[in-house]
Amino acid sequence: MHPRRILLKSGLALAATVAAVLAAPGIGALAQGGAGKPVRLILPISAGSGVDAIARAAGPALGKAFGQPVVIENLPGAGGITGAAAVVKAQPDGxxxxxVSNNHVINPxxxxxxxxxxxxxxxxxxxxGSTPLVLVVNPKVPAKNVRELxxxxxxxxxxxNYASSGNGTVIQLAAxxxxxxxxxxxxxxxYKGTGPMMNDLIAGQVEMGVVALNAVAPHLKAGTLRAIGLCGDKRSAAAPDLPxxxxxGLPRYNVAGWxxxxxxxxxxPAEVKRVHDxxxxxxTSPEVLxxxxxxxxxxxxxxxxxAASFFRSEATRYAALVKRANVKVE
Structure with a gap:
């Protein structure tokens, strides 16, 4: 393994950001009883990310399934901690x-x-579910495959340079x-999210990065970014020709986003069942599928x-990967 050391920023800036979220008016003060009330769905990532694209595509079907409005809100920051903190602090009424995605269990x-x-x-x-990740480069990089890169x-x-959506994210770890x-x-x-990261990748301010396939597909089609390879262990039906x-040549490499x-x-329990269903x-509605x-x-x-079992096992798996990559907090 090629030894590496990644320095991650934390401390006062992170504490101040999270404290502001936890103290924000309205968080944890929503109306009692989830049924019949608007559902606030927090995405702890920026607009333009893979999970954001998934949520937006499913939004209308979610509103129909709940029988009430579903308000999707991006609340990025601190590798997903800011948005997750808002969820943690809220009333447990649904x-x-x-x-959330991989970052939630990576952060600890x-x-x-x-x-x-x-x-x-x-x-x-x-x-x-899960979505494929893909390693991409700006077209000015004279590499079309892993061997050339x-x-x-x-x-x-x-x-x-390689870009990421933030220190310690699955996007950084994948790269x-x-x-x-x-x-x-x-x-x-x-960067502070996938959107700003993608902007600079396309502009050529940075040469490469890992992005969710659904977020980057339009740019691959337009030729503003070039795919080097999928990060998972299988090809995707959405891009069958992309190896x-x-x-x-890197048989041990396997990372996917969930x-x-x-x-x-x-x-x-009754509220958990209502939300789950x-x-x-x-x-699983035809239009979302x-x-x-x-x-x-x-x-x-x-x-x-x-889900509870998966979260525990993924936290253990990523702890080993973080140690393997020698990630350190500054």
Whole structure:
């Protein structure tokens, strides 16, 4: 393994951000009783990300399944901690929910302190599915596959930059794991979300990065970004001609993005069932399944019990990956 050290910013800035969210008016003060009230679905990521695209596509079906308005709200910051903190602090009545991804269980391993327990302070409701990640480069980079990109990086150590949606995110870890597997280096440029990251990738301010396939597909089609390879262990039906990184010479490389719905700790079983059934119904509706198929997203809603077990196992798995990549908190 190529040794690496990643320095992550934390401390006063993170504490101040999270404290502001926890103290914000309205958080935790929503009307009692989830049924019949507007549902606030918090996405702890920026607009333009893969999970954002999934939520927006499923929004109308969610409103229909709940029989009430569903308000989707992006609340990015601190690698997803800011948005998750808002969910944790809310009333456990089903009126405030979160759509989280890998970052939720990664954060405890990369931040020195957390304002909440990522496992104990939530109610897991359902792991809804997964979406492929893809390594992309700006078209000015003269590499069309893994072999050519690795050759470039070896020829100019630290001569290239890679973007991420934030320090310690699965997007950064996926890129770092690629560099480790290939035995090469690149400078990390963190952004506050996928949207700003994509803007600079397209503009050529940074040369490469890992992005969810559904978020980057229009740019691949337009030629404003070039795909090097999928990060998972299988090709995607949405891009069948795009090979995986594993099949291009790095067989141990395998990272995929998943997404799940959670609520605050202490939700009553009846409310958990109501929310679970609404999300399962919406995400398996014909129109949402068709939209997800086009995005390359696999939908397979699980039970609350399965979600709880999955969160614990993923937290353990990513803790080992963080240690392997030598992630350190500054």
């Amino acid at each position: 009126s405030t929910l979160g759509l 391993s990369v931040f020195r302190t957390m304002p909440f327990d990522a496992i104990k302070d939530i109610t897991p409701i359902s792991v809804l 690795v050759a470039l990086l070896k020829a100019k150590p630290d001569g290239y 770092e794991m690629f560099l480790d597997e290939a035995g090469v280096s690149a400078r990390h440029v963190p 995986t990184i594993a099949e291009q 997404f799940a719905v959670v609520g605050p700790a202490g939700m009553p 609404a999300f399962a119904s919406a995400f 068709e939209a997800m198929k086009k995005q390359g997203t696999v939908i397979d809603p699980g039970t609350p019990e399965a």
